[in-house]
Amino acid sequence: MAVKHETELYPPIKAYFEKQGFEVKGEIMHCDLVAIHPETNETILVEMKKTFNLALLLQGIERLRLNGSVILAVERNRKKVGAHNQRFGDLTELCRMLGLGLMTVTFFKTKAPVLEMLCQPGDPPQRGQRRVRQARLLTEFHERSGDYNTGGSNKSKLVTAYREKALRVAWALSEHGELSPSAIAKLTDIPRAGHFLQKDYYRWFERVKRGQYSLKPEGASALQQYAHIIEAWQRQRQHKDKQDAALIHNHD
Structure with a gap:
């Protein structure tokens, strides 16, 4: 059930903090909700919006100048398909990185609202997952032989490291005919050819018999389309061969 006004978020959020022993008041120094625990003086500021947006995020950052514990609160509407509504995992991580808390309120027609605290103020980012993704990013960067994509592209086919290697496999079959995986590995420097x-994946190759593969017309067409990538790879390979030869000569 979608709310019409963000003020509808206030009663359930106020009740949530009052159950934890906080005294709650609204609209103090432009803060939507201020909760203070009478025994510990713990202070929490809450900014509310119907949906998560940039204005709410900026408000939260501004409130951090007043207090160290700030929570952003939004409605969680299971029927809404807005850009942000289905990405609470990413939004939660963003709030963690900024030191903000994030809570959602889900409204129902026949029962009381349900509140969920997705992260507390000061929760650390989930760095373990970030390290894994960073490793994948670095691997993809270093395994690409050049810059063949225009930044900002989202509709054109991207030249990934995987596509580059598949093109090298296609090149080997185009140049030498039917080959075994081990022969292709030697020709292309791809151990897992x-x-x-x-x-x-691209439907470029055909298994003609056990341990032997050939190139389909689709693969030959791809080689023509991406000929500049194969040419760049060959230039790099020739340059590396010259460097290796020079090192051997100097060593001798």
Whole structure:
């Protein structure tokens, strides 16, 4: 059930903090809700909006100048399909990174609202997951041989590290005909060439017999479309071969 006004969030949030022993008052120095515990003097500021948006986020950051514990509160409408409504995991992590808390209020027609505290003020970011994603980002960056995509593109086919390697496998088959995975691995410097042949994500390869693969017309077409990538890879390979030869010569 969608609320019409953000003031509808106030009663259930006030009740939530009062159950925890806080004294709650609204609209103090432009803060939507201020909760103070009479015994510990713990102070919490809450800013409310019907949906999570930039204005709410900026309000939360501004309130951190007044108090160290600030919570953003929004409605959680299960039927709403707005850009932010279905991404509470990402929004929660964003709030963690900024030192903000985040809570949601879900309204029902026949029962009391349900409040969920997604993160408390000061909760640390989930860095473990970030390290994994960072490792994937760095791997993708270093395994690309060049910059073949225009930043901001979202409708064109991206040249990923995976596509580059698949193109190198296609090049080997185009140049040498039917080959085994091990032969392709030597020609392309891709140790797991067999993975690309067996998975055949782009439908470029064909297994002609056990341990032997050939190139489909779709693969040949892709080589023409991405010829500049193969040319760049070959130039890099030739440059590396010259460097290796020079090192061997100097060592001798």
